Amino acid sequence: MSxxxxxxxxxxxxxxxAKLPGLGPRSARRAALALVKKREQLLLPLSxxxxxxxxxxxxxxxxxxxxxxxxxxxCSAPGRDNTVICVVQEVGDLWAMERAAAFRGRYHVLGGCLxxxxxxxxxDLNIANLIDRAGATEVxxxxxxxxxxxxxxxxxxxxxxxxxxSNVKISRLAHGVPVGGxxxxxxxxxxxxxxxxxxxx
Amino acid sequence: MSxxxxxxxxxxxxxxxAKLPGLGPRSARRAALALVKKREQLLLPLSxxxxxxxxxxxxxxxxxxxxxxxxxxxCSAPGRDNTVICVVQEVGDLWAMERAAAFRGRYHVLGGCLxxxxxxxxxDLNIANLIDRAGATEVxxxxxxxxxxxxxxxxxxxxxxxxxxSNVKISRLAHGVPVGGxxxxxxxxxxxxxxxxxxxx
Numbered sequence: 530m531s532x533x534x535x536x537x538x539x540x541x542x543x544x545x546x547a548k549l550p551g552l553g554p555r556s557a558r559r560a561a562l563a564l565v566k567k568r569e570q571l572l573l574p575l576s577x578x579x580x581x582x583x584x585x586x587x588x589x590x591x592x593x594x595x596x597x598x599x600x601x602x603x604c605s606a607p608g609r610d611n612t613v614i615c616v617v618q619e620v621g622d623l624w625a626m627e628r629a630a631a632f633r634g635r636y637h638v639l640g641g642c643l644x645x646x647x648x649x650x651x652x653d654l655n656i657a658n659l660i661d662r663a664g665a666t667e668v669x670x671x672x673x674x675x676x677x678x679x680x681x682x683x684x685x686x687x688x689x690x691x692x693x694x695s696n697v698k699i700s701r702l703a704h705g706v707p708v709g710g711x712x713x714x715x716x717x718x719x720x721x722x723x724x725x726x727x728x729x730x
Numbered sequence: 731m732s733x734x735x736x737x738x739x740x741x742x743x744x745x746x747x748a749k750l751p752g753l754g755p756r757s758a759r760r761a762a763l764a765l766v767k768k769r770e771q772l773l774l775p776l777s778x779x780x781x782x783x784x785x786x787x788x789x790x791x792x793x794x795x796x797x798x799x800x801x802x803x804x805c806s807a808p809g810r811d812n813t814v815i816c817v818v819q820e821v822g823d824l825w826a827m828e829r830a831a832a833f834r835g836r837y838h839v840l841g842g843c844l845x846x847x848x849x850x851x852x853x854d855l856n857i858a859n860l861i862d863r864a865g866a867t868e869v870x871x872x873x874x875x876x877x878x879x880x881x882x883x884x885x886x887x888x889x890x891x892x893x894x895x896s897n898v899k900i901s902r903l904a905h906g907v908p909v910g911g912x913x914x915x916x917x918x919x920x921x922x923x924x925x926x927x928x929x930x931x
Contacts, residue, residue, distance in 0.1 A: 536798040536803075538787055538798060539787060539796070541779045542776075542779040542780065545775055548772055549761040549764060549765070549772075550760045551752070551757040551760060551761060556752040558822065558825070559751045559752060559822060560750040560753070562796075562822050563751050564750070564783070565787050565796050565821075566821075568784055571749055572780055572783065572784045573784050575743075575747070576781045578739070578743045579773055579774075579776055579777035580781075581739050581742075581743075582739050582740060582762075582765070582766060583769055583774050583777060586737070586739055595766050597737040619763065620763055620766075621759065
């Protein structure tokens with residue numbers, strides 16, 4: 530017996546919704562029902578928003594961010610520091626960085642990280658373009674803001690190796706106790722990193 | 731600072747995705763990024779599936795189920811029992827019922843349940859149509875399969891009152907220990923209901 534007796538249209542909708550991160554088959558079913566129930570307020574606007582996004586949003590050819598303009602609004606912003614490039618894995622990381630408002634330079638989005646398990650090789654990532662950008666005379670520092678995972682750090686090492694020839698300073702984000710974090714809940718790696726990088730009070 | 735520096739198109743997409751059940755602002759952001767990243771495999775097909783669903787799927791004018799046909803495929807199925815109507819709150823409940831394959835009659839979907847808190851009154855639900863259907867000569871039983879919540883049971887009582895005039899048997903789903911359930915984890919109400927409705931072994 531079919532899981533959704535409303536025809537192949539809704540089966541297809543549920544199948545596609547289930548591919549979104551955070552939605553499984555069960556929550557995709559609930560989402561599809563909510564969409565059909567709220568046809569005017571939700572289903573049709575969402576269909577239109579997706580069509581618009583698919584039509585207008587494209588990757589920035591310079592940094593890999595997504596935007597309606599190319600170059601993106603960060604690459605074309607006049608007030609930002611051209612001497613520093615912050616390298617992140619995904620556009621979501623760039624957004625997180627911008628929300629923290631702790632960086633006013635330019636970004637470079639790799640589009641993932643090297644992964645032997647998932648078969649992601651250097652040529653699958655936006656790395657060649659980064660090496661080009663880092664070679665420009667005005668760039669003095671590249672900040673590697675990859676995730677603190679094995680794959681993220683492997684990617685950071687790979688990029689460091691390939692930036693040795695260009696004359697830039699390479700830095701990475703500090704490891705340590707998250708703000709608001711409790712020692713008792715932290716893993717040993719974070720505690721020893723925080724101890725190792727301790728600062729005068 | 732904006733949460734998603736890719737223009738109003740993606741802001742709008744995130745806002746709409748966040749209205750889906752099971753997605754909050756944070757997971758809507760992740761979903762939007764996944765969609766933009768997988769433009770060909772996910773974003774465009776989903777936009778199309780939504781447009782198709784919005785175009786073709788409509789409520790059944792007889793029972794309130796959703797389908798591409800009206801009457802829906804359950805109302806128009808020749809092999810089902812016309813003498814029993816199972817009343818459920820939502821289309822998702824009908825699907826759950828069909829997955830269990832424990833019922834071969836017709837359904838009636840209320841579209842919700844009475845709720846003083848949410849301001850849902852009898853005229854907001856598909857109740858008048860149910861009373862019409864239950865008045866047909868071939869109908870001998872109405873099964874009330876509302877949720878076992880206060881609002882669900884209030885709705886069941888309301889419907890029972892309004893079906894007194896028609897000459898049908900009214901029943902409800904049994905309460906008891908869920909299959910695979912452990913007594914120690916059950917609430918007192920369920921245990922006393924199961925004890926009260928005990929059956930010869």
